[in-house]
Amino acid sequence: MPSEPPKPTDAELEILCVLWSRGPSTVRAVHEVIAERKPTQYTTVLKQLQVMADKGIAQRDDAQRSHVYQAARSREWTQRQLAGDLLQRAFEGSAGSLVLGALSAKKTSKRELAEVRRMLDDYEKGLFR
C-alpha cells in the first residue's frame, strides 16, 4: 500500500463527494454534477482530478479512452482522517445535537445491532408461519 494520501482540500472534498456518490466517473460526468451547484470550467475539474490522482486521493483508470476516476479511499476512511482535525471534532461535539436524523448521533453497539436483527427475523418468521 502506498503511503497515506494527504487530507483533501474543500474543493477536492467536493469532487470526492461526487465520486463516492456516483461511483467511478469520467471527468465530464464529474463536471456535470459540480456545475449543478456552481458554474465551473471543465478544465478546472480536469486539472483538479489530475492533481488528486498525483496526491493519491483519487485513482485514474487509463484502460479506457476517456479516463475514469474513482476515490482512492472510502468516505468513512476520509471522515476518520478529517476527524483528526480540531475544528471537525468541535463540530461533531456540538452540532451533533442540532441536526436531526433517522439515527441518533451516537452509534449502536454490535451486540445491540445483532439483537435488532434477531428481532426483525423473529417478526418475519412469525408473519409467515
Added chain:
Amino acid sequence: MMFVETWVRTPVSEALGWALFHSLWQGVVAAAILAVITARRSAQARYVSACAALVAILLCFVHSFWHGLPGDGLGWSPRRIPAPLAFLDASSDLPAAAALFEGGKLAWLTPFWLAGVVFFQMRMASGWLGTVRLRRRGVCDAPGPWKARLAELATRMRVSPPVQLVESGLASVPVVVGHLRPVILLPAGLLLAMSPAQIEAILLHELAHIRRHDYLVNLLQTAVEGLLFYHPAVWWISALIRAEREHCCDDLAVAASSSGSAHQYASALAALEQSRCAGTMLNRKETAAIAATGGSLMKRIQRLLHPVTRPAPANGWAVTPVIVVVVLASLAALRSTAAPQADGDPDPYLRWLNEDVTYIIETGERDAFLGLKTNEERKHFIGQFWLRRDPTPGTSKNEFQEEHYRRIAYANERFVSPVHQGWKTDRGKIYIVYGPPDEIESHPSGRQGGPPSEQWLYEFLEGIGRRVIVEFLDSSRDGEYRQTRDPSRKR
C-alpha cells in the same frame, strides 16, 4: 474578583439567585407531573407534554426572576432579605461582609450560572456554525431521479417548503439541516448502497422532521437547555423530547410509506445503522461513545414491531390543559410566597424597621418594637410611631410621614449607585435624615484632578448647628459617593 463581587451585590444578581433556587423545585415538580400523566400515552402526547413542561420551567424561572427584582412596579421597597442594621451602619467599612448578608448567599450562585450559560450558548453557536458548514462543505447534488422522487414524497407528506436533497462527504448518517430552507444530507454513496425502498423509508423519516418543524424546536430546546443546564430534570425532559420526537417521525413515516409496513421500515433503520457501523467501527474515539446509546434504536424497533405494547394514540393535545393548569397554579403559589401577607409573616414589619425607618427610629423605640410579640401590637406601634411625629395631629394628613416617604423615593431615584439602592447610599441616608440641602456644589468630573465630589450645605440643622457642610467623595470613581465627615460629630 472585584468585578464579580460588585456584580453579586446588585439586586439583579440577588433576584437571579432566587430564581435559580426556585427553579430547582419547580423543575422537579414539572418532571414528576410529566412522568405521572404521560406514562401510558402516545408518542405525540408525550412529546407535546414534555415540551410544555420545559416551557413551564422556563416561564417559572423568568417569573421568579422578574418578581425578585427590586421595584417590581412599585418603584421602591427592596424585597425579602431585611438588611441587618449593624451592617448598614458599617457599610462604608465592610462592604463585602455587608453584601454577603444583604444580598444573601444565593447571589453567589449567579457568577457560576452565568459562566455555564456562556459555555453552553457558545457551544450551541459553534454547533450551529457547524451545521451551516455541513450544508456547504464537501457536498454535491443528489442524482436527478432521486430529487424528483423526494418531491413526490414531500407532497405525500404534505411538506410545504421546498426541500433540497444533497449528498455529503462529511455526514455519516442522513440528517436534516435548516428550518426555512431545509436540506436533507445523505452520506455520499448511500443511494448506491441501499435499496430504493429503504432509501424511501429514510427520506420519509427526514421529511417528517421537516413537517413537524423539529429543527426549529430542537434549536430552541437546546437554547433552553443552555439556560437551565444545572438542572437534572431539565436534561431528563429534554432527552424525553428527543426520544419521542423520533418515535413521532417513525409513526409518520410508516403511515406515509407505500407499503405501510412497520417491519420494512424497521429493517431499513437497521440496515442504515449496520452500514454506518461497518464503515467506522475501527475508530477508537467513536467506540467510546457506543456504550452510551442506551439502546435507543432497539427501543424504537421494538416499538415499531410490536404495536400492542404501543398505547392507543390518544390525542396529543389532551394533556396540555393539565400542564397549563399546573403552570398557572405554581405561578400563583410563587406569587403568594413572593408577596408576603400582612399577617403571620414578620417580614413586612422587619422591613419597616430595617428599611423604611431605619435612619429615623430612636434606639429606645427600636428595642420596644423588637420586644413586641404579635403583629397587632406591631401595627399599633407603627401607627403611634407616625402619630408622635405628626406636626398636625388633628388632621387626617401626616405631613411628616408623607415627607419621609417622598425622601426615600427621591433618594432611590437620584442616588442609585452601581452597588446599592439609592436609600442605602451615603447621600441617600443624609437626604432621608436631613432633607434637601440648601445648596449643592457638585464636581462630577472632580476638582483639580481630584475624584468626583459633592458638597451639601445645610443653613441650619437642629441639634447640630448652622451652615453645616456635608462632603461626599467618589474616590474610586465608580459612582459610589461616600461621605467624608459626619455632620453630627464635626462641623
